[in-house]
Amino acid sequence: MATITKRGKSYRVQISNYKNGVNNRISKTFKTLTEAKRWAMQNEIAKGNGVDLASRNESFSIFFENWVHLVKKNDVRPATFINYTRTIPIVKQLFGDTKLSDLNDIVVQMKIDEYGKTHSRKTTTEVLLKIRTSLRYAYGRGLLSSDFAGLVKTRGKELDKRNKALSITDFKKLRSYLLNNPKNDFHILVLLALETGVNGGYKM
Incomplete structure (x- = not known):
């Protein structure tokens, strides 16, 4: 059975929780008697349904x-x-x-x-x-x-998009592809940028 004790302006609930002959009481303090009674009733029902109340006290x-x-x-x-x-x-x-x-x-x-x-x-x-x-x-x-x-919803901030540098492996793959496929002006311009280090803001 649950017991509710008034302590100053708060109410402390204690619930007996026997397991293997040992009473592992669980307790919680509330600001109002209504909250205390509700919590006591919820846990007594859970205990009656076979829930191990001690597990609820786990962090x-x-x-x-x-x-x-x-x-x-x-x-x-x-x-x-x-x-x-x-x-x-x-x-x-x-x-x-x-x-x-x-x-x-x-x-x-x-x-x-x-x-x-x-x-x-x-x-x-x-x-x-x-x-x-x-x-x-x-x-x-x-x-x-x-x-x-x-x-519960996600409210994390959206980070600004930023350019991601090519890895050495990807750089070599792209360079090899462009050298073997100089099909149009765009390919040549990209290859030129790779070879000379020209960035995207440079106008040719």
Whole structure:
């Protein structure tokens, strides 16, 4: 059973959570009695459905890391798995010790917005997609009370487009092609630019 105790201007909820004969109580403090009762009821229902409430007290960072190594490792190709592992330190930096039970769309959106301030929209989207997938897995396991992952959006900044220099390999391929195919003036002009270092702003 859940117990609610008033402490000053807040309300503390404690829920018994027996496992292997040990009571691993979970608790949380709320500003209003309504919020406290709602949380207590949600968790009592979850406990009645067989959900391990102690798992909800696990930090999202630890959950995400375990999910990557125990679940995604066997679901994706090695190269994709490496991309997932690179997201682990990002999640740890963003979420710290934030518990699964404390997550909702607003909390996650704030974290994604924070990340998006210093990263491109593309990079932010890639991180968010991985976080979304893990959140849906957590919801499927009963570790989240609602499936809010789809409500979180990418708001990363768009970086200005910039010219990308050719690699040495690509440079040699292009030069070889132009030398062997001097078909028109454009090919000759490009070859001239390669050989002399003339940039695109120079008018001939």
